């Protein structure tokens with residue numbers, strides 16, 4: 394018998410890889426709700442939620458999301474506020490906002506039906522190359538790759554690829570191989586199988602090669618150098634900033650304001666605050682600021698000037714700074730410190746009254762749901778109603794403090 398040449402060996406390896414991987418997936422795949430879906434919408438929801446988030450965290454959010462917004466139309470009709478509330482706690486809120494925009498686009502431009510083709514899916518706001526590949530292959534059986542972090546890791550080990558995986562060249566190289574390996578009949582299963590292998594076996598720090606179906610053809614394993622892959626670019630250091638936070642409290646209510654529509658935590662609500670970027674250490678010391686500096690920062694954080702007199706008086710009487718608690722974003726780390734400022738209930742408007750707290754800041758009421766109609770993007774919210782507002786998890790410790798009746 395003739396020995397196999399390199400090209401024949403490659404063909405044998407490619408075919409074996411596909412067959413071994415699909416056979417493994419058929420038996421070992423986890424029973425996840427979205428895997429039963431044939432409709433592209435739940436697949437879209439799950440793929441967006443699974444980006445940067447673990448399966449066990451996603452499951453309850455996925456179920457709740459589909460209960461609240463069971464179709465593209467329902468999602469498109471919903472208020473952004475309500476979508477963000479259901480998403481609250483899952484992080485990376487821009488994903489929810491982009492999906493909502495995408496649903497509106499589908500209803501306005503595609504008659505409410507999700508496009509069935511990879512290229513057309515890419516035109517939907519919020520659907521990028523990975524998500525389009527996942528939907529097109531899983532829901533519509535199109536032969537197209539879906540390369541996420543799991544797939545990058547697995548393929549880099551299979552090929553013993555010695556370049557950083559984040560580059561366009563690596564992406565093209567992996568895509569070329571995947572298009573050879575992906576079968577005509579089960580492209581969606583093939584993509585999911587690779588993701589599943591990355592999640593269950595070929596994990597980031599301790600790949601369980603002993604249980605892997607691909608040991609005979611994995612170059613990284615055969616060379617005994619799995620630990621070298623994936624090669625990654627050096628990461629920029631997370632910027633650490635101190636987030637001074639002002640909790641204005643009137644009895645049971647606190648003042649919240651909406652963040653800008655662009656950037657970090659876009660469109661979510663917050664306790665007003667400012668970021669001090671001169672922080673360069675990771676210590677737990679509270680900022681050493683005088684009351685005048687605190688007051689200056691308060692004026693930057695809260696555009697409403699009606700509270701100045703009361704707040705200044707409170708600061709002069711003495712400040713108790715709470716925290717810090719730490720919260721990590723992808724590129725930034727907040728060291729959150731806060732002060733609670735108790736304000737008196739507003740006086741009735743009376744001609745000739747000595748002073749008056751402005752009531753241009755509206756009160757949030759559940760029954761009238763005015764949050765998205767507020768012109769100045771600030772409102773008073775009772776502690777009971779806080780869960781009705783899309784408030785980032787970063788402020789969880791503050792809310793807990795308030796619920797426990799922590800004093801100023």
Ligand code: SF4
Nearest residue numbers: 550595602605611614
């Ligand atoms: S053999 Fe090991 S490194 Fe290679 S794909 Fe399997 S788990 Fe990953």
